[in-house]
Amino acid sequence: MDAFNLLETPSVWSNWLAFWSFEDINVLWVLMGSILLGMSASVIGGFAFLRKRSLVGDALAHAALPGVMMAFLLFQSRDPLVMFLGAVTSSFIGFYLIDWLPKNTKIKADAALAITLSFFFALGLMLLSYIQGLEVDNKSGLDKILFGQAAAMTQKDIKLLGYVALFVLSCVVLFFQKFRLIAFSATYARTIGIAVNRYELLLALLIVMSVVVGLQLVGVVLMAAVLLTPVAAARFWSNQLSHILIIAAALGALSAIISTQISYLAPAMPTGPWMVVSLSALFFLSLLFAPEKGLLKRYTEHNKLRKRVAEENVLRTLYKLLERKDFQHKTFNIADIQALRSMPLEHLQATLKQLCKKALITSSTAGFEMTTTGFGLAEQLTRRHRLWENYLTEHAELTPQQVHQHAERIEHILTPSQELQLQAELTNSQSDPHGNLIPNANSASQGDSK
Amino acid sequence: MNRSNSNTYTSPLSVQHLSMRYHHKPVLTDVSFEIPEGKTIAIVGPNGAGKSTLLKGIMGLEPSIEGLVSFFGESLDKKRQATAYVPQREEIDWDFPINVLDVVLMGRHGHLKLWQRPSQLDIDIAEQALKDLKMWEFKERQISQLSGGQQQRVFLARALAQQATLYLMDEPFAGVDVATEQAIIELFKDLKSQGKTIVCVHHDLNTVGEYFDWIIFINARLIAAGPVVEVLTKENLNKTYGGRLSLLNDLTEQMYRSQLNKAHDTD
Known part of the structure; x- marks a missing residue:
């Protein structure tokens, strides 16, 4: 040889x-x-x-x-x-x-x-x-x-x-x-x-x-x-x-x-x-x-988007849980989250880990709690979600059952200027079609006081 | 027929006995009209009436069987620079690798020699056209990233950059947003104030009276042509939208198939 x-x-x-x-x-x-x-x-x-x-x-x-x-x-x-x-x-x-x-x-x-x-x-x-x-x-x-x-x-x-x-x-x-x-x-x-x-x-x-x-x-x-x-x-x-x-x-x-x-x-x-x-x-x-149109780039972009959406979804779930407790009880465990958001356990755990890393939530033995920045973000997402629901009911004449699914997606892509435009076109920007309050745009400080 | 005499008025566009077919099917039969200068003119008719075909026949893009089209009393080749055509948006591959400004610059190529590249003056003209259509901020944008209305405005800017006096447009209002519709109406006003003539294929009967001065009703043949106040009547609408004359249609088709027009000596 x-x-x-x-x-x-x-x-x-x-x-x-x-x-x-x-x-x-x-x-x-x-x-x-x-x-x-x-x-x-x-x-x-x-x-x-x-x-x-x-x-x-x-x-x-x-x-x-x-x-x-x-x-x-x-x-x-x-x-x-x-x-x-x-x-x-x-x-x-x-x-x-x-x-x-x-x-x-x-x-x-x-x-x-x-x-x-x-x-x-x-x-x-x-x-x-x-x-x-x-x-x-x-x-x-x-x-x-x-x-x-x-x-x-x-x-x-x-x-x-x-x-x-x-x-x-x-x-x-x-x-x-x-x-x-x-x-x-x-x-x-x-x-x-x-x-x-x-x-x-x-x-x-x-x-x-x-x-x-x-x-x-x-x-x-x-x-x-x-x-x-x-x-x-x-x-x-x-x-x-x-x-x-x-x-x-x-x-x-x-x-x-x-x-x-x-x-x-x-x-x-x-x-x-x-x-x-x-x-x-x-x-x-x-x-x-x-660099822009390659499959690898598209794949990583898509993955990034999926991660972001998962993170934002968990934040919104935490916000909803908080809302149900009238903003008094702030710490929730995985079971609480899964009750509201169906997500495979592994995926949820990975997402929570990622959120901790970004300092949007903190984890303790009692469970997970949003930080101030995390709360601000969750509030903004919830606001966009509910504004969009209102927009669909007011202008597209959809029923409250129909609008939720759509808003689940749109909330991730609305920009601040579109948010303002939405608010301007709505007669009701106080509460959503399901009767929940829509958080105010600049209420990050409000979150602190509670 | 003293058309070349500069003292007499010559219409920007005159169509005489224009007939067109697709294979053996007659699309237009014996259409004649003459339009006034400095007006907005709509070509109106139902689907398949031959509106776009008429425009293409006028521009020599599809062969006609018979007929004479003259631009300011002359043939199209002599008046190319004075005539701008805006095709339908769908006729283009919008994935083509090119940006907005380069598309608008195409409007200047009729003025350029074989190998010439657009000069600074050409670029200035193209940029002004983009500003006029409120597309300035998109000038570096890839055309694949534009919305339908923006695509239409790019086409109009390209026609504007040709600096013509007669504009022929194929359905510029089709499928555009409100902002674009407004921009087109502004453009019409602007061009009219400069004494330019606009001919448009138009499909919206609700707006035709508002946007245009003149109407040409066609449905495989000419139904009526004239100022809006005169021709926008119930009778003309009924004739235009009431279906084709099937006998005329069938017999014309038979004539084309038999090639009778070639066998029959001219009278």
């Missing part, structure tokens, strides 16, 4: 060092190319995502496959420009078919997408297997565009990729305002005289171009994920489109670095799947840990 490790570990390690010291200048080229692709695909994919055309990128990537094969068959060459033009042509034919079918037939958009995607992909695979049966030069490696292979890219490939990526990025920077306007509402854009069709064509062209140059790196099958996953992840981090696109570009670049590296360390590994897997990992990290 040890011997195995000794043999294996240094080789990966030294490979990794070799990668990052850029001994092979080609490595640097490929890395730069994949970073640029990651950025441009994520940014242009962002607009497809916002326009709810997420799957179009997928269809376009698949539609490029027969174009690449046809170009190879016709010109017997692997020149990047020839391949690129072949792919762009067939991708655009696919794009028009997707657009034309729903407009002129009864076929809906999703079906048109699926039909086009699978037809072009099948056609591409047929041509690919036909080519592999032929006796021609440099046909090997054509199948790499299915899943992408960064290590197989030549400098010529990378140069083309770089130009296209820079073109896409600069178009987005230049036309950002217009693209956003159209993504927000194409109808409105039309009414103010924007040439929406022209911009939509430009957007389509940019998507097709990004998809096509990405094929060698990511592959036909998984290209869509590179367009969409970064922006979907970035959506968790910001609410401002420019920030979202920058974050998406950064995520795209990061995943490009990871996957290119792996493609060099383990040459049998295709780049595309690694890129998509690392992007998906980044997506899940965003989903869980994003």
Whole structure:
């Protein structure tokens, strides 16, 4: 076992060092190319995502496959420009078919997408297997565009990729305002005289171009994920489109670095799947840990709210108990509280502990008693609860039985200004529909005197 | 037809023989009217009468079968800057990542070149529009966090930022709170005092006489158009809300299906 490790570990390690010291200048080229692709695909994919055309990128990537094969068959060459033009042509034919079918037939958009995607992909695979049966030069490696292979890219490939990526990025920077306007509402854009069709064509062209140059790196099958996953992840981090696109570009670049590296360390590994897997990992990290919209944040917020509500409920129960004893007897035990408030014992004990910690109640052998601050808070909550009950009976004409449940919830969210507004709109703010007195707003001192 | 002559009065909006359909179903048949300048005009009719479709047909957002629409005597493309359209609120994805000021700034894009970004002047205009609609304090707010009435006011501010002379609005009063309704009425008064014209799809018969100077009654066809005092009559209301003329409807549909309008030589 040890011997195995000794043999294996240094080789990966030294490979990794070799990668990052850029001994092979080609490595640097490929890395730069994949970073640029990651950025441009994520940014242009962002607009497809916002326009709810997420799957179009997928269809376009698949539609490029027969174009690449046809170009190879016709010109017997692997020149990047020839391949690129072949792919762009067939991708655009696919794009028009997707657009034309729903407009002129009864076929809906999703079906048109699926039909086009699978037809072009099948056609591409047929041509690919036909080519592999032929006796021609440099046909090997054509199948790499299915899943992408960064290590197989030549400098010529990378140069083309770089130009296209820079073109896409600069178009987005230049036309950002217009693209956003159209993504927000194409109808409105039309009414103010924007040439929406022209911009939509430009957007389509940019998507097709990004998809096509990405094929060698990511592959036909998984290209869509590179367009969409970064922006979907970035959506968790910001609410401002420019920030979202920058974050998406950064995520795209990061995943490009990871996957290119792996493609060099383990040459049998295709780049595309690694890129998509690392992007998906980044997506899940965003989903869980994003500062405002992440699931973890939402979970902790919800938990905090639950705790606060439980604490406030116990305080209100203590207030009611106090009220029943005419504010004479002040100490109550758990049984007293449970008689008025049904709450699992464990939960109640934990809540009481928390209240003690916050110095809202004190605990003694006789039971629990509210401190002055605790009493003030309980009074305020009770006041809000009863004011709301009055409001519902006076203005919404609900019966006293109906209003209690509702007020149980509203009492936790009423703000001081809403409380004042409530009081102003009520004719009776002295007693609640059940006949209980409503405590005064500034009666914290009253509590002291009793 | 000496419309281009600057001495003669040209209506801000004139619609002639406008017909529209949805697939083969006729939605509007042969609607013609001309509106006066500097008035508030309501388009009134029952559900499905084609009110929104009429507005969309006027703005060229949906294709019409026949008809001519002219803005100040010219085609829409020549008068884009003078015309502002306010779509229905529901037509937008309110989760779109954008804030209020940026939406209002969209109203300035008709004035901008291809790659231009809004200038300080554009920003000033947009900010003034927000102030006019009492939305100033919300200018940095995400649009997803607005109430229905506030959303409507953002749309109106955007139209205001266009600095048009003719405003076409699709149900601005639908589902808004009292504060917004007040703000819209204020806006109407303001625009009217500047001699601007407002055309609104409106569904509330109780307020139509109060908020508007003019009414266009439609129900798949034009029923009546004119000043409130003249056309807001029981007879017109009965005609508008009394159901469609089924024979007209059926035969028009049949005509569209058979493509008779193409087979029949123009008379």
